[in-house]
Amino acid sequence: MLDETAFDLRKYLRRNSASVTVWIALLALILFGLMRYDNFGSAYNFSSFLNYNAMFIAIALGMCFVIMTGGIDLSVGSVAAFTSVVAAYLSPYGIQVALPGAVLAGVGFGAINAFCIIILRIPPFIATLATMLAAKGGALVISGAQTISVDWGSNFTKLGMGQAFGLFPWAIVIVAGLTLALWLVLERTTIGRTVLAIGGSEDASNLMGLKVNRAKAFVYLLSGGCAGLAGVFLASGFGAGQPLEGIGWELSAIASVVVGGTLLTGGMGSIPATVAGALLLGLVFNVLNFENGQGTISFSAYWQMVIRGGFLFAVILLQSRVIARQQKVLG
Amino acid sequence: MNALVSMSGIEKSFAGVPALSQANLEIAPGEVHALIGQNGAGKSTMIKVLTGVYDRDAGDVHLAGVPSRISTPREAQESGIATIYQELNLVPLRSVTENIIMGYEPKRLGFLVDWREGNMRAREVLMRFGIDIDVTEPLGNFSTAIQQLVAIARAVSLDAKLVIMDEPTSSLDASEVEVLFGVVRELKKQGVSVLYVSHFLDELFQICDRVTTMRDGRTVSTRNVQDTTKLEMIADMLGRNKDEIAADGLTDFAGAKAKKGDIVLRADSVSTGPRLTHFDLTLHRGEIVGLGGLLGSGRTEAARALFGVDGKRSGAIELHGVVGQPSGPGDAIVNGVGFLTEDRKAEGIIPDMSVRENMTLALLPKLASRGQIDFAREREIVQAFIDDLGIKAAHMDQPIRELSGGNQQKVLLARWLATQPDILILDEPTRGVDVGAKREIQSFIRSYVEKGFGVVLISSEFEELVEGADRIVVMHEGRSVKELTNPGVTENILVRALAHHEEGTGSWNAQ
Ligand SMILES: Nc1ncnc2c1ncn2[C@@H]1O[C@H](COP(=O)(O)OP(=O)(O)OP(=O)(O)O)[C@@H](O)[C@H]1O
Ligand SMILES: [Mg+2]
Numbered sequence: 001m002l003d004e005t006a007f008d009l010r011k012y013l014r015r016n017s018a019s020v021t022v023w024i025a026l027l028a029l030i031l032f033g034l035m036r037y038d039n040f041g042s043a044y045n046f047s048s049f050l051n052y053n054a055m056f057i058a059i060a061l062g063m064c065f066v067i068m069t070g071g072i073d074l075s076v077g078s079v080a081a082f083t084s085v086v087a088a089y090l091s092p093y094g095i096q097v098a099l100p101g102a103v104l105a106g107v108g109f110g111a112i113n114a115f116c117i118i119i120l121r122i123p124p125f126i127a128t129l130a131t132m133l134a135a136k137g138g139a140l141v142i143s144g145a146q147t148i149s150v151d152w153g154s155n156f157t158k159l160g161m162g163q164a165f166g167l168f169p170w171a172i173v174i175v176a177g178l179t180l181a182l183w184l185v186l187e188r189t190t191i192g193r194t195v196l197a198i199g200g201s202e203d204a205s206n207l208m209g210l211k212v213n214r215a216k217a218f219v220y221l222l223s224g225g226c227a228g229l230a231g232v233f234l235a236s237g238f239g240a241g242q243p244l245e246g247i248g249w250e251l252s253a254i255a256s257v258v259v260g261g262t263l264l265t266g267g268m269g270s271i272p273a274t275v276a277g278a279l280l281l282g283l284v285f286n287v288l289n290f291e292n293g294q295g296t297i298s299f300s301a302y303w304q305m306v307i308r309g310g311f312l313f314a315v316i317l318l319q320s321r322v323i324a325r326q327q328k329v330l331g
Numbered sequence: 332m333n334a335l336v337s338m339s340g341i342e343k344s345f346a347g348v349p350a351l352s353q354a355n356l357e358i359a360p361g362e363v364h365a366l367i368g369q370n371g372a373g374k375s376t377m378i379k380v381l382t383g384v385y386d387r388d389a390g391d392v393h394l395a396g397v398p399s400r401i402s403t404p405r406e407a408q409e410s411g412i413a414t415i416y417q418e419l420n421l422v423p424l425r426s427v428t429e430n431i432i433m434g435y436e437p438k439r440l441g442f443l444v445d446w447r448e449g450n451m452r453a454r455e456v457l458m459r460f461g462i463d464i465d466v467t468e469p470l471g472n473f474s475t476a477i478q479q480l481v482a483i484a485r486a487v488s489l490d491a492k493l494v495i496m497d498e499p500t501s502s503l504d505a506s507e508v509e510v511l512f513g514v515v516r517e518l519k520k521q522g523v524s525v526l527y528v529s530h531f532l533d534e535l536f537q538i539c540d541r542v543t544t545m546r547d548g549r550t551v552s553t554r555n556v557q558d559t560t561k562l563e564m565i566a567d568m569l570g571r572n573k574d575e576i577a578a579d580g581l582t583d584f585a586g587a588k589a590k591k592g593d594i595v596l597r598a599d600s601v602s603t604g605p606r607l608t609h610f611d612l613t614l615h616r617g618e619i620v621g622l623g624g625l626l627g628s629g630r631t632e633a634a635r636a637l638f639g640v641d642g643k644r645s646g647a648i649e650l651h652g653v654v655g656q657p658s659g660p661g662d663a664i665v666n667g668v669g670f671l672t673e674d675r676k677a678e679g680i681i682p683d684m685s686v687r688e689n690m691t692l693a694l695l696p697k698l699a700s701r702g703q704i705d706f707a708r709e710r711e712i713v714q715a716f717i718d719d720l721g722i723k724a725a726h727m728d729q730p731i732r733e734l735s736g737g738n739q740q741k742v743l744l745a746r747w748l749a750t751q752p753d754i755l756i757l758d759e760p761t762r763g764v765d766v767g768a769k770r771e772i773q774s775f776i777r778s779y780v781e782k783g784f785g786v787v788l789i790s791s792e793f794e795e796l797v798e799g800a801d802r803i804v805v806m807h808e809g810r811s812v813k814e815l816t817n818p819g820v821t822e823n824i825l826v827r828a829l830a831h832h833e834e835g836t837g838s839w840n841a842q
Contacts, residue, residue, distance in 0.1 A: 204421055
């Protein structure tokens with residue numbers, strides 16, 4: 001009799017071969033940074049890096065769920081811009097109002113997406129593209145195309161700048177909690193497994209009697225909410241609502257998810273590897289900043305993008321090689 | 332006594348084309364009820380109307396005397412109807428366990444899925460079918476037969492009052508079918524009803540109580556299985572007189588009259604990995620060579636090796652006298668090899684394309700000159716195959732997903748036949764095809780090889796192999812262990828050859 005409870009490293013590596021690469025790449029880049037730059041491993045760099053990337057991680061987490069159903073959410077960047085303005089407007093009432101308010105606004109956009117996709121049966125790509133334009137326009141309208149300064153007197157900026165328990169920035173704590181919660185949802189709850197089943201085959205899921213629509217609604221609401229949260233981080237981290245921000249964020253999020261080994265067609269995915277993917281993407285910029293600081297070579301912002309793209313390509317190429325080899329070796 | 336299910340006067344059309352008209356079906360509690368009919372007769376549609384996949388246009392459905400309110404598959408499950416749909420509806424990317432317990436996961440604290448318990452349950456139900464596999468593996472890693480058994484296991488584990496099986500045995504071999512019958516009998520003992528759709532009429536006599544026959548969307552008769560004959564059922568299905576049919580005979584392979592030509596294909600101790608360790612085969616022009624064996628004996632793997640899907644590790648393959656394995660399917664096709672896979676859903680049909688497009692996909696290069704497709708010629712070829720194989724479609728531009736299962740299979744077969752490969756590998760070519768059509772396909776394959784082509788035939792149906800193949804290569808655990816030559820091979824001889832090696836007493840080797 002087979003014993004599936006015993007831990008089998010070969011089996012584990014084979015099942016997770018898609019996401020193993022991202023961890024290796026991340027570790028390699030961290031080691032590279034540690035060896036090459038003096039302050040790379042400083043607590044300050046560590047915490048400010050995570051703090052800045054918290055919003056990207058949040059968005060990638062929501063995107064991961066959407067992609068696992070075989071869908072896509074292009075609206076996240078604009079929604080984050082919109083909710084950063086909402087958060088800024090609500091900041092005088094304190095974090096306890098601004099945070100839920102902005103997240104709810106994000107969930108609202110998610111609800112529009114869900115409605116269009118599930119009830120009106122519009123393909124996700126088109127539905128969320130429309131929402132992306134609407135949210136962008138909406139952000140410009142409510143802000144008058146100006147950055148909206150937050151109320152520095154309230155406790156709102158603590159979120160992006162203060163420390164939890166005097167140790168970590170709040171944003172990091174919140175995102176870590178969110179990661180754990182979503183990991184649990186994916187691996188251990190019915191709705192998480194339904195998400196994966198839908199991505200594997202929506203027809204089959206329907207015929208199996210799974211609650212397909214409920215799970216699809218969940219992922220778009222979640223993605224909207226995560227974008228809302230990212231908006232809060234944006235506003236509190238920079239002290240202002242930023243209606244013009246968020247351009248291209250959806251693509252970074254998709255890249256994080258894919259680098260993390262999640263199938264773009266759905267059905268398979270990993271939460272921790274998605275976080276690793278988002279960190280990897282951010283870390284490339286961080287390393288390039290340090291490199292520029294060294295003064296030997298200097299990369300312009302444009303070149304940084306090119307380098308990041310090339311790096312991503314290399315990781316994904318490596319990933320597909322690893323998967324192909326694993327499948328060959330282990331049958 | 333109230334019938335468990337009673338459907339009456341059911342009407343259903345698709346885009347104005349009727350699929351069901353005045354169809355009636357009654358299933359008593361605890362009975363095993365067969366539903367038969369030709370490809371496209373409306374069996375699957377009838378089931379889908381009952382389980383809420385389709386809305387009916389007219390008619391009544393009662394469950395235990397009460398009007399049914401089922402309008403989605405979920406509600407059907409909740410009302411105690413568990414269904415194995417014909418197009419195996421599972422999720423290959425997800426684990427075996429998930430495919431069995433999804434929707435009914437055991438939980439801790441009311442919301443956390445208990446995987447340990449779930450894996451145990453999955454293993455337990457599979458044990459009833461004599462399957463011992465790693466249930467945490469993705470389902471797609473297993474053979475079609477295992478997948479079919481998993482679908483059955485899921486349905487059986489749902490604690491249903493009615494289990495519907497739409498062609499459950501289409502990819503099972505004889506021993507697996509026996510196991511399934513055992514499970515069906517057990518269900519019956521527990522008072523569970525079973526609605527059983529099959530083209531294997533002999534099976535019905537072993538497990539079914541009553542049989543309802545459909546023809547052209549109507550139910551034409553319901554009989555007690557004890558009081559009827561196979562001939563009578565076929566007569567009902569075809570709407571023909573049974574004496575006429577008796578005179579015609581039922582199978583039409585009547586093998587082993589081939590005039591052998593040159594050798595077109597040779598495999599010499601080919602190995603591709605643990606599942607195919609030693610495979611020998613010689614195929615001449617004008618010949619059908621069968622591959623016989625049980626589940627996991629390496630038949631499909633052998634076909635994959637010949638088609639260049641799996642690279643070989645040792646041994647030699649010779650095509651048209653030239654040594655060398657095709658480097659991949661594309662190369663195989665260029666070298667005149669065709670391969671009809673057993674998994675039509677995953678590897679075969681392109682659901683949204685039409686019957687015509689699906690059929691001529693592989694033929695396009697030959698139909699086009701300077702990038703221009705000769706549409707008139709295309710339609711001509713397609714129409715010829717539709718007529719020859721008796722494909723039931725509204726018209727050739729109908730999306731293939733709208734065809735019944737057996738008719739989709741015929742389109743795929745036509746796709747390969749149209750390209751006229753020298754060597755055609757057919758993995759279960761008549762799966763899900765009705766008795767009449769099976770016969771037509773078999774005689775079509777025979778006339779194909781008579782034109783000088785060679786066919787490698789894989790079939791779990793012993794009858795098809797024994798009657799259809801000129802020679803049968805018997806496979807066991809990844810090795811070709813014996814060769815039987817027609818005429819003179821009977822089902823008994825084949826079964827004994829298989830069993831022999833099962834017991835491990837045989838060591839004859841075709842080196
Ligand atoms: N979704 C659909 N759209 C259009 N036509 C359909 C659809 N589903 C079924 N049909 C048509 O309804 C008829 C009955 O099909 P059905 O699948 O019920 O046949 P079947 O008896 O199950 O045949 P088989 O033995 O081949 O599985 C066929 O002519 C088929 O083309
Ligand atoms: Mg059918």
